[in-house]
Amino acid sequence: MYQLLNGLSLVEVSSFVASPTIGLYCAQFGADVIRVDQIGGGQDFRRWPVNERGDSFSWENLNRAKRSVALDLTKPEGRELLVRLCQQVGTLATNLPAKGFLAHDKLAQGRPDMISVRVMGWPDGAIALDYTANAVVGYPALTGHGDEPVNHSLPAWDFITGAYGAFALLAAVQRRTATGLGGEVRLPLTDIAIGTVANLGRVAEVLYSGHDRPRLGNAVYGTVGRDFVTADGVRVMIVAINERQWQGLLRALDIGAAIAGIETRESVCFAENDGMRYAHRDAIFAVMEAAIAPLSHAELAERLDAQGVTHGPYKTLPQAMEDDRLFTANPMFAQCDSNPSGFAYPAAGAFATIPQMERAPAAPAPLNGQHTEQVLAEKLGLSSGEIARLIDTGIAGVAQ
Known part of the structure; x- marks a missing residue:
C-alpha cells in the first residue's frame, strides 16, 4: 500500500x-x-x-x-x-x-x-x-x-x-x-x-480482411511463439517477438541453417520481417520442435537465457507459488x-x-x-x- x-x-x-x-x-x-x-x-x-x-x-x-x-x-x-x-x-x-x-x-x-x-x-x-x-x-x-x-x-x-x-x-x-x-x-x-x-486493432482487422482470424491453439498471433515440450516432459512457452529475440532464438537452438533452407525453398527472407515469420510458422515450428526435443528444460532455459529469448514453463498455481520471483x-x-x-x-x-x-x-x-x-x-x-x-x-x- x-x-x-x-x-x-x-x-x-x-x-x-x-x-x-x-x-x-x-x-x-x-x-x-x-x-x-x-x-x-x-x-x-x-x-x-x-x-x-x-x-x-x-x-x-x-x-x-x-x-x-x-x-x-x-x-x-x-x-x-x-x-x-x-x-x-x-x-x-x-x-x-x-x-x-x-x-x-x-x-x-x-x-x-x-x-x-x-x-x-x-x-x-x-x-x-x-x-x-x-x-x-x-x-x-x-x-x-x-x-x-x-x-x-x-x-x-x-x-x-x-x-x-x-x-x-x-x-x-x-x-x-x-x-x-x-x-x-x-x-x-x-x-x-x-x-x-x-484498441488491439481487431475491429480494423475484421473490417479490412472481411473475416475473423483463425484459431491458433497456443500459437501467438503475428509472431513466432508457441508451446514446446522438452526431453524431460516440461512444456515451455517460447516467444521471439522482435528481431533481437529472433536472432537469439536461431543461435540458442542452432537452427540458422535449417531456417535458411526454408527461406531458400519458399523464396522469402525472415530477417526484419515478423509477419513473414508468422506466415511460415508451421515450417519454423517444425524446425524448433526437432531442436528442442533432445534438450532438457534446464538446458533449453540456459540457452534461451543466454540469448535473451523470452520463455516460461507452464505451471499450476501451486507450482507458481513456489517461485521466489512470483x-x-x-x-x-x-x-x-x-x-x-x-x-x-x-x-x-x-x-x-x-x-x-x-x-x-x-x-x-x-x-x-x-x-x-x-x-x-x-x-x-x-x-x-x-x-x-x-x-x-x-x-x-x-x-x-
Missing part, C-alpha cells in the same frame, strides 16, 4: 469483481474506501472460493484496506442512510442500477458536485457479466481448436473495468477540484470489452494474520512499485459492519444514542 490518495473518501456499494476492484485499487493507494453492504453480507459475501465455514477468500481479498458499514437496505430508513452517506462523502462507486435509489440525479439533488462511477452490463442497462461480455466480443471463438467456443477462466473484462473505473474516478475528482463540477461516469462491461478489442520472495506479498476468514496467509498489496516510497503491507479486509458505528458518527454526525437505536431496530449492523 502507498499513501498517495490521502484525503480522498469513496463510498462503494457493489458486488462481485469489477466494482469492488475500483475501491480496492483506490484503497491500496491510500483512499478511505467505505464499503456498504446489506447486514449479514451482500450477494457476493459467500462467493467461492470459500473455507469450511463458508468465508469467501474472493470477498476477503477484493475488499482489503476498506472500511465496512452494514445497513438493512431492504428498508427505507436504511436506504436513506446510505443516500445521506453518499451525499456527505460526495464520491460513489457502484454496480447498482442507474435508475435505482442510488441514481446519480437523485444523489446530485443533495450534492451538486456528486461523482458517481457506475459499472453496468450494457449501455442501456441490460444485464451482462464478464463471461457473457467475453462471449459476445468473440474471444472464445479464437481459443482452442475445432468449432466449439472455449472460455477462459480469468474475468479479464471485470478487472479491466475495475482498473479503468479507478482511473475514471480520479479523472472526475480532478475535474471537480478544478471546476467544482461533479458528474456520473458509466462503465458498461460490453463497451470496455469491445473498446479494448478495437510469490515467496515477492515484496508485493506480506503475511496477513487478521483476515476475516481466520486463515493467515501472504496477501497481495499494491501491484505498483514506487522505489521512492516505502511499501506498506497489504491491509486486512473488514468484518461485515466492523466500522458502522465509526462511519455513522464520523461522516453523518450521528450521536451514540441514535446509532444505538439504528442497531437495536436492525437498520444498522455491526460486526459479530
